[in-house]
Structure formats: structure tokens, C-alpha cells
Amino acid sequence: MGFFEHDDTPNNRPMRSMMIRRRLAPGAVALVLAATLAACGDSDSSSDTTSASSPTTAAQTQTETTAASNGVADKSADEVLAASLAAAKSASAMHVAGESDGTTIDLSLVKGEGASGSIAQGTNRFELLTVGDEIYLRGSDEFYRSLGGEAVVRLLAGKWLKVSAGDRQFGSFAAFTDMDKLLTEALRPEGTIEKGEVETVDGTEVVPLTNGREGTLYVAATGDPFPVKITPGGARRGEIVFDGWNEPVELTAPTDAIDIEELSRAAG
Structure with a gap:
């Protein structure tokens, strides 16, 4: 899949594919969740906001206005896409956020280490944190209620799971929060892509790459050719924004998380 291609396989229904793996005493559940790239973003974008809203001097404005082209505007569509993927994968960290088909995702990822953020569909929301080989989830009351009713809410409200x-039923989450894998999936469109003329998106000069009705990827035309934004094609709404390149992200595992496997064994 790529850009905003719609894929309704089990690995692409983040909220709709929630199910109960096994009931535990007293009514607790082990979760089976499948995740997809619906959007990506920095769970803490304060540095970006501050930068964008801070007063700029005339010299700074002139520098931004006359920023040198990185050359992608002169490349073919496939070459622009390859350059953008290479630049993104060379970064140490990134932030990806946005909304698609009612699902909102906000994630900060560190290459080779993990990710932190949240996924939501209406009031059905959960925080997602991966640190090394461990995955942690903390859901809203509605999230836990959808898994097992009020008993589960009372047992798990406010708690990390x-x-x-390595769990086969949670492997999709490991891939979803893996920076390299996420970028490969996000920037791998199906079919032919066409390059448009340089334009400005959110204050950044970009080269648009359109994949038919599936959507458009905007690649920075100055500085590093990082992906800037993806917008859907056709009647679909939403957008995915990429930023926070190489910015520090703190990943700290919660010390009081409930281990689903231990809970399952105790229920026996």
C-alpha cells in the first residue's frame, strides 16, 4: 500500500479490527489490535509550533525565501520518490500525524528504538508506546468498554497494558511503530506516479507526486527532500503530515504496566 491507498485487510482496520483474544478473570481481556498507516505525527509538536509562530527577522525571512533548491524539481517522478524515501530513512527520528476515514494517528518514532503516540476513532482512543521489543497500550474508557464492557473499564481504566x-497477534503493532517499515509502506504507491510543478504547502516549497485517485505525496523541494504531506484522492478526506525530522523523542517504558501474558496465565 502507499500514499492514501485504501486497504481493508485485517492489518488496515485499526479500530474496526479490535477483538477479544481470550476472556480472563474477572472479565479482563487480552487485546488483539491491527494497525495501519492512517496518519503519523509528533505527539509533542511544540518545537515546530514555536518555530512557526516565532517572530522572524528580515534576514531570516530572506534566507527562507531564497532557500536553495535541492534539485528534486528537475528529477523524474520515480527519482523524486526514491530521493524522498532515502532522506526519510536517513533521519534518526520523525513525527507523523493526521486523519483518514475518521481515524486519527499521532506518532513520534525513533529509528531502531520504538515509538510513542496515540490512535483514535471518535472517543475510542488508545495511547501506543513501543520500547525495544515491548509494546504498551493504554486505552480510554470507551476503548476498554468496547473490549469487554464495564468490568474491563473498572479493571483497566487508566492502566498500561x-x-x-514477538506475539503473532501483536506483530502488526511492532511493524507499525518501526520507522523504516512505516516509511517503506507509506512511500510505496501502487501504480504510476506523476510529478507536478513546484508549489508551496504549509510554507514549504514542494514537488507533488500524484498516484492517480489514491492521493498525492508532497516532497520538500529545498533542504533535505523529506516527505512533507500526503493528501487523499477521490472523495476521501484527511491528510498525513510528516515533520519532526531528527528531533529528540523520549521513550520511557511504564513501570506499572499490566502484563497481558501474566494475566492470561493467572486466569489459567
Whole structure:
């Protein structure tokens, strides 16, 4: 899949594919969740906001206005896409956020280490944290209620759940929060892509790459050719924004998480 291509396989229904794996005493559940790239973003974008809203001097404005082209405007569509993927994968960290088909995702990822953020569909929301080989989830009351009713809400409200990234039923989450894998999936469109003329998106000069009705990827035309934004094609709404390149992200595992496997064994 790529850009905003719609894929309704089990690995692409983040909220709709929630199910109960096994009931535990007293009514607790082990979760089976499948994740997709619906959007990506920095769970803490304060540095970006501050930068954008801070007063700028005339010299700074002139520098931004006359920023040198990185050359992608002169490349073919496939070459622009390859350059953008290479630049993104060379970064140490990134932030990806946005909304698609009612699902909102906000994630900060560190290459080779993990990710932190949240996924939501209406009031059905959960925080997602991966640190090394461990995955942690903390859901809203509605999230836990959808898994097992009020008993589960009473047992798990406000608590982190811990699962292994090696668990076959949670493997999709491990891939979803893997920076390299996420970028490969996001920037791998199906079919032919066409390059448009340089334009400005959110204050950044970009080269648009359009994949038919599936959507458009905007690649920075100055500085590093990082992906800037993806917008859907056709009647679909939403957008995915990429930023926070190489900015520090703190990943700290919660010390009081409930281990789903231990809970399952105790229920026996």
C-alpha cells in the first residue's frame, strides 16, 4: 500500500479490527489490535509550533525565501520518490500525524528504538508506546468498554497494558511503530506516479507526486527532500503530515504496566 491507498485487510482496520483474544478473570481481556498507516505525527509538536509562530527577522525571512533548491524539481517522478524515501530513512527520528476515514494517528518514532503516540476513532482512543521489543497500550474508557464492557473499564481504566512485540497477534503493532517499515509502506504507491510543478504547502516549497485517485505525496523541494504531506484522492478526506525530522523523542517504558501474558496465565 502507499500514499492514501485504501486497504481493508485485517492489518488496515485499526479500530474496526479490535477483538477479544481470550476472556480472563474477572472479565479482563487480552487485546488483539491491527494497525495501519492512517496518519503519523509528533505527539509533542511544540518545537515546530514555536518555530512557526516565532517572530522572524528580515534576514531570516530572506534566507527562507531564497532557500536553495535541492534539485528534486528537475528529477523524474520515480527519482523524486526514491530521493524522498532515502532522506526519510536517513533521519534518526520523525513525527507523523493526521486523519483518514475518521481515524486519527499521532506518532513520534525513533529509528531502531520504538515509538510513542496515540490512535483514535471518535472517543475510542488508545495511547501506543513501543520500547525495544515491548509494546504498551493504554486505552480510554470507551476503548476498554468496547473490549469487554464495564468490568474491563473498572479493571483497566487508566492502566498500561504490556505485550511482547514477538506475539503473532501483536506483530502488526511492532511493524507499525518501526520507522523504516512505516516509511517503506507509506512511500510505496501502487501504480504510476506523476510529478507536478513546484508549489508551496504549509510554507514549504514542494514537488507533488500524484498516484492517480489514491492521493498525492508532497516532497520538500529545498533542504533535505523529506516527505512533507500526503493528501487523499477521490472523495476521501484527511491528510498525513510528516515533520519532526531528527528531533529528540523520549521513550520511557511504564513501570506499572499490566502484563497481558501474566494475566492470561493467572486466569489459567
